[in-house]
Amino acid sequence: MTLATGTTRLATLQDEPPAASPGGPADPILVVDHLTMRFGGLTAVGDLSFKVGRGDITALIGPNGAGKTTVFNCITGFYKPTEGMIRLSQAGGETYLLERLPGHDVNRLARVARTFQNIRLFPQMTVLENLLVAMHKPLMRASGFSLAGILGLPVYRRAQEEAIAKAAGWIARIGLTHRADEPAGDLPYGDQRRLEIARAMCTDPVLLCLDEPAAGLNPRESADLNTLLRMIRDEYGTSVLLIEHDMSVVMKISDRIVVLDYGIKIADGTPEEIRNDTRVIAAYLGVDDEEVAAVEAEVGLVGTSAGTTA
Amino acid sequence: MATGSTIGAVAPTVGRRSGAAFAEMLKDSALFALVTLGLSIPVVAYRTDLGQGTGLELTGRWGVVAGLCLAVFVLRLGQRLILGEVSRRREAHRIATAGAPPVVARAGRVLGPLTLIVALTLPLLAALGSGGLSEGRYWIDLGILILTYVMLGWGLNIVVGLAGLLDLGYVAFYAVGAYSYALLSTGFGLSFWICLPLAGLFAAAFGVLLGFPVLRLRGDYLAIVTLAFGEIIRLVLINWVDFSGGAAGLSSIPRASFFGIPFTAGEGGFAQTFGLTFNPIHRIIFLYYLILVLALVTNLVTLRMRRLPLGRAWEALREDEIACRSLGIDTTMTKLTAFALGAMFAGFAGSFFAVRQGFVSPESFNFLESAIILAIVVLGGMGSQVGVAIAAIVMVGAPELLRNLSFLKAVFGEGFDPNEYRLLLFGLAMVCMMVWRPRGLISERSPSVRLGGRGA
Ligand SMILES: Nc1ncnc2c1ncn2[C@@H]1O[C@H](COP(=O)(O)OP(=O)(O)OP(=O)(O)O)[C@@H](O)[C@H]1O
Ligand SMILES: [Mg+2]
Numbered sequence: 001m002t003l004a005t006g007t008t009r010l011a012t013l014q015d016e017p018p019a020a021s022p023g024g025p026a027d028p029i030l031v032v033d034h035l036t037m038r039f040g041g042l043t044a045v046g047d048l049s050f051k052v053g054r055g056d057i058t059a060l061i062g063p064n065g066a067g068k069t070t071v072f073n074c075i076t077g078f079y080k081p082t083e084g085m086i087r088l089s090q091a092g093g094e095t096y097l098l099e100r101l102p103g104h105d106v107n108r109l110a111r112v113a114r115t116f117q118n119i120r121l122f123p124q125m126t127v128l129e130n131l132l133v134a135m136h137k138p139l140m141r142a143s144g145f146s147l148a149g150i151l152g153l154p155v156y157r158r159a160q161e162e163a164i165a166k167a168a169g170w171i172a173r174i175g176l177t178h179r180a181d182e183p184a185g186d187l188p189y190g191d192q193r194r195l196e197i198a199r200a201m202c203t204d205p206v207l208l209c210l211d212e213p214a215a216g217l218n219p220r221e222s223a224d225l226n227t228l229l230r231m232i233r234d235e236y237g238t239s240v241l242l243i244e245h246d247m248s249v250v251m252k253i254s255d256r257i258v259v260l261d262y263g264i265k266i267a268d269g270t271p272e273e274i275r276n277d278t279r280v281i282a283a284y285l286g287v288d289d290e291e292v293a294a295v296e297a298e299v300g301l302v303g304t305s306a307g308t309t310a
Numbered sequence: 311m312a313t314g315s316t317i318g319a320v321a322p323t324v325g326r327r328s329g330a331a332f333a334e335m336l337k338d339s340a341l342f343a344l345v346t347l348g349l350s351i352p353v354v355a356y357r358t359d360l361g362q363g364t365g366l367e368l369t370g371r372w373g374v375v376a377g378l379c380l381a382v383f384v385l386r387l388g389q390r391l392i393l394g395e396v397s398r399r400r401e402a403h404r405i406a407t408a409g410a411p412p413v414v415a416r417a418g419r420v421l422g423p424l425t426l427i428v429a430l431t432l433p434l435l436a437a438l439g440s441g442g443l444s445e446g447r448y449w450i451d452l453g454i455l456i457l458t459y460v461m462l463g464w465g466l467n468i469v470v471g472l473a474g475l476l477d478l479g480y481v482a483f484y485a486v487g488a489y490s491y492a493l494l495s496t497g498f499g500l501s502f503w504i505c506l507p508l509a510g511l512f513a514a515a516f517g518v519l520l521g522f523p524v525l526r527l528r529g530d531y532l533a534i535v536t537l538a539f540g541e542i543i544r545l546v547l548i549n550w551v552d553f554s555g556g557a558a559g560l561s562s563i564p565r566a567s568f569f570g571i572p573f574t575a576g577e578g579g580f581a582q583t584f585g586l587t588f589n590p591i592h593r594i595i596f597l598y599y600l601i602l603v604l605a606l607v608t609n610l611v612t613l614r615m616r617r618l619p620l621g622r623a624w625e626a627l628r629e630d631e632i633a634c635r636s637l638g639i640d641t642t643m644t645k646l647t648a649f650a651l652g653a654m655f656a657g658f659a660g661s662f663f664a665v666r667q668g669f670v671s672p673e674s675f676n677f678l679e680s681a682i683i684l685a686i687v688v689l690g691g692m693g694s695q696v697g698v699a700i701a702a703i704v705m706v707g708a709p710e711l712l713r714n715l716s717f718l719k720a721v722f723g724e725g726f727d728p729n730e731y732r733l734l735l736f737g738l739a740m741v742c743m744m745v746w747r748p749r750g751l752i753s754e755r756s757p758s759v760r761l762g763g764r765g766a
Contacts, residue, residue, distance in 0.1 A: 076636060077635075078632070078635075078636075103635045104634075104635050104638050104639055104640045104641065105638070106638075107635075107636060107637055107638030108638035108640075113636070113637070114636050116632075116633070116636075120630050120632060120633040120636075121630070121633070122625070122626045122629035122630055122633065123629060123630075124625075124629055124755055125622075125625060125626065125629060125757075126757045126759075126760075128757070128759060128760070128761050129622060129625075129757060129758060129759060132619070132622055132759065133619075133622050133623060133626040133634070133637060133639075134637045135619075136619050136622075136623055136637060136638060136639050137638055139618075139619035140619045140620065143618050143619055143620070145620070146615065146618050146619075146620045146647075149614070149617075149618040149619075149620075150611065150614050150615070150618070152614075156618075160759075164759065164761070167761075168761055171761070177761070180760075180761035180762070181757055181760045181761055181762060183755075199637070200636075200637075203637055203638055
């Protein structure tokens with residue numbers, strides 16, 4: 001779909017009431033409240049509010065440049081939002097305002113982990129080392145901030161054994177045991193993606209944010225990814241927030257979907273609701289360039305935006 | 311048969327291609343000659359002499375210009391031919407040896423223990439080699455010098471090789487260590503063994519002091535600020551005369567003693583206590599083993615740190631700072647620890663320097679020292695301990711050895727001092743490394759932990 005059609009359509013549709021249920025999940029782990037992010041004159045995210053249910057897989061979708069990654073960067077402390085609040089409440093009752101935490105504390109204290117749209121592994125370090133770096137916090141404490149570790153005290157050795165066992169578990173789960181001691185940069189693309197997810201999981205997150213985990217994967221790898229993400233949700237109870245373009249992933253595994261276009265939320269609901277949401281169909285879902293006109297005719301939008309679909 | 315005809319078909323193509331390549335080279339060389347012509351017309355073609363009265367006389371020198379252009383043409387052509395041949399050979403070699411284990415990595419594994427054995431027995435080897443302990447003094451002194459740089463290289467390796475922070479002012483911490491010992495021992499009469507840890511602490515404190523404001527900078531910016539810091543320390547030492555003795559430095563710093571027993575000839579001296587005949591070489595040998603132990607401690611701590619979460623975080627930081635932050639690693643604190651630990655070892659080395667020399671002055675801590683230490687780390691292969699040690703031996707030992715090669719004097723004349731060509735040699739070594747081993751002598755990174763067959 002072209003960007004031009006997106007804008008105009010959005011403009012014409014804003015007056016209509018939202019189709020999706022405005023309440024959202026009852027027990028949210030993450031509440032994004034009136035989030036706005038401006039870069040100079042460009043509003044990448046405009047007054048966005050949504051909730052991520054505890055134990056859910058929530059998908060954040062939208063066309064290229066819709067502002068999805070920007071939302072992630074705000075949640076994980078890489079950008080300070082221009083306006084708005086991002087509240088994370090852990091199961092134990094602790095609540096953190098993520099936009100106020102220093103970057104690394106979003107993971108260390110609030111336990112939000114993420115992956116990156118363009119994979120960011122430590123390429124020269126081995127697969128195992130990549131996972132051990134993710135267990136920095138507990139290992140650091142066990143090594144007495146390096147003092148006990150330098151002296152080789154058993155406290156640290158035991159902690160390291162445990163960490164290696166945990167890492168080995170994840171390595172086995174993503175099927176990389178035979179390559180555990182190789183530099184992560186030497187792995188094929190799909191393996192790197194899964195390793196990055198495993199690395200994020202090694203920080204014991206309550207919320208896992210994945211930026212296009214299926215990008216560049218073949219259909220079989222995509223299917224494996226679905227299994228992995230379901231497992232993360234069901235076995236670890238980790239809530240997942242997911243940016244994805246691949247609808248075969250999104251529709252199959254999401255409990256809830258938020259749709260962004262030009263930084264503004266255009267829909268929010270279950271996959272069923274999203275699938276049937278007229279604006280989403282028109283704006284985004286399953287519509288190739290050639291089909292735009294047909295779909296628009298179907299949902300009765302011809303009169304308002306036919307002129308812009310070229 | 312089929313293969314034969316294929317080869318037959320290919321051969322002329324190759325011949326044609328190399329012919330075309332040669333024509334291209336000729337054209338390229340001609341272009342170079344043309345540029346030379348253009349450049350030399352205003353610069354070389356006319357010589358101006360003061361003529362009669364106020365005028366200038368122009369003397370044409372077209373012969374020289376022609377000679378220059380011809381020389382450039384020939385040189386460029388030769389360069390293209392040789393470089394082309396070299397890269398073709400290398401390509402062939404690469405294809406032939408693809409998949410074979412790297413020779414240098416294997417050599418590194420053997421070289422490490424070998425170097426250690428030589429280092430441990432150096433005084434003995436020197437005595438045997440030159441027919442007596444006192445006669446071997448030169449070698450032991452050289453050993454001390456090299457080991458000082460090995461230690462500094464290993465210390466800087468933590469900052470540059472592991473944490474990936476380019477520090478051009480490392481020598482500042484060396485200076486802090488040296489002056490700490492000099493001032494504490496002359497001012498407060500503290501012994502070396504108390505001053506040593508204090509010097510390390512002071513240097514580390516300076517590392518933190520510098521680190522806090524600058525570690526949010528990256529790459530080039532960090533390098534410039536650390537460079538400035540090194541100069542500031544040196545300038546303060548020169549100008550704060552009351553405190554540091556100014557450019558004249560501090561002298562009569564107490565010499566090292568054997569855990570309280572002085573190396574003197576008289577009553578209660580080292581020789582008498584142990585029933586030996588007095589010999590100044592005892593002190594030198596003691597100093598040698600002192601710096602050897604200090605260097606080995608630096609090495610052990612570094613190797614240990616690599617296997618601890620903090621050391622892994624350093625390496626991770628070098629690889630990807632943003633990913634580190636997303637994994638809950640406090641990047642500023644982590645960089646700061648690397649900076650402080652590196653500085654601490656420089657401080658130790660500095661106080662050793664002061665106790666060995668008995669004299670410190672700001673001149674010993676100029677930028678060139680930082681550059682040499684950094685060159686050792688870069689040449690050695692960032693992050694490789696053995697590589698750094700070998701680089702230090704080469705960089706520090708080679709000019710010293712050159713000095714002793716008397717036949718060089720026969721060739722270049724009596725006044726030839728190879729030490730003056732040290733920088734030239736550094737430059738040459740750097741260029742050669744950039745061409746042949748851009749990632750350092752030993753660039754293989756050994757994992758800090760293994761899943762199959764535990765251990766580093
Ligand atoms: N640091 C920045 N500075 C300026 N503009 C930015 C910055 N980051 C993002 N933007 C702009 O914000 C808009 C949204 O970008 P974002 O990366 O969030 O899109 P996205 O939805 O992730 O797209 P994609 O599907 O291509 O990944 C884009 O117009 C982008 O150019
Ligand atoms: Mg994106």
